Amino acid sequence: MVKKRDIQRPTEGELELLALLWERGSGTVRELYEAVNLKRDVVYTGVLKLLQIMADKGLVERDERERAHVYRAAVSQADTEVRFLRELSERFFSGSAAQLALRALEMEKSSDTELEAIRELIRKKEASRNN
Incomplete structure (x- = not known):
């Protein structure tokens, strides 16, 4: 298990997938691919690779019991928002929330x-x- 402090900051693409998982609870690569594809053109293998990277980073967890792997967020939306806001506050506002x-x-x-x-x-x- 990845410790909370060891979890890397998500990229924009990773945040897009995390937002879908926070909203839905979980999803297969196909479901996430279809949801992202409604907003912009993506390739299935791109979504799959990004989810694999996210699993390695500790951002998502993968359930491999079924043929189609099911992913769910391993980090909470609130923790991620706080982390980004803290970084933003420190970088641009001298730490002033x-x-x-x-x-x-x-x-x-x-x-x-x-x-x-x-x-x-x-x-x-x-x-x-x-x-």
Whole structure:
């Protein structure tokens, strides 16, 4: 088993397959190939090779009990998002998550639901700071 710290950062193509696996739970090479092919042209062997590389990196797990191997994500979406955001924050915002959040809010309009979720997070952060 690959340790969490030893897992390499996924590439853009790997993230595309991980997103499908996070959404679906699992999938065969054929199912993943067909899903990616709806968005852009890919070759079956390219998806297969990428999944093999991802298995070697510890990003996916492969169930070989059936003829068609079934893949599932070995890393969680939340852990992957946190890792990327931490790297982004360190590289561009001197490690300031607040500056990263402010820049993100400036980029796009936010829905009322999103703004309320942000307010709730701020309230929780303030409450934990005051305790």
